[in-house]
Amino acid sequence: MQCPKCLNxxxxxxxxxxxxxxxxxxxxxxxxLTIFGRPQNSIMITKTPFLTKKKAVSFYCRSCKFIITPVLDLDA
Structure with a gap:
């Protein structure tokens, strides 16, 4: 992926x-306050971890110190 700030x-x-x-x-x-709460205007990046870790794919630009993380499509 190409950084949208510096294009590296x-x-x-x-x-x-x-x-x-x-x-x-x-x-x-x-x-x-709990793992089951979800504010109305929140955007989920990972699901709630049950008995295992979850991970979100992310892209890091070393030059800009910028991270891009796609969000979950909970309707899929």
Whole structure:
């Protein structure tokens, strides 16, 4: 993948979670108190981990210190 900021090649890797799902939240929303909570305006990046770690494919630009992570399609 090419970095949208500097156009250098990004390195593929993963972001792992072990207890809570990884999600994007608007800055005025609070993180849920339990693993089952999901704020209305959240965007899920990984599912809730049950008995195993989950990982999200991510791309890292060493030049910009920029990470891109595609989000889950929960409707698929």
């Amino acid at each position: 090649t990004m390195k593929e890797g993963y972001i792992y979670n072990t207890k809570m799902p990884i999600m994007w939240l608007p800055k005025d929303e609070m993180m849920p």
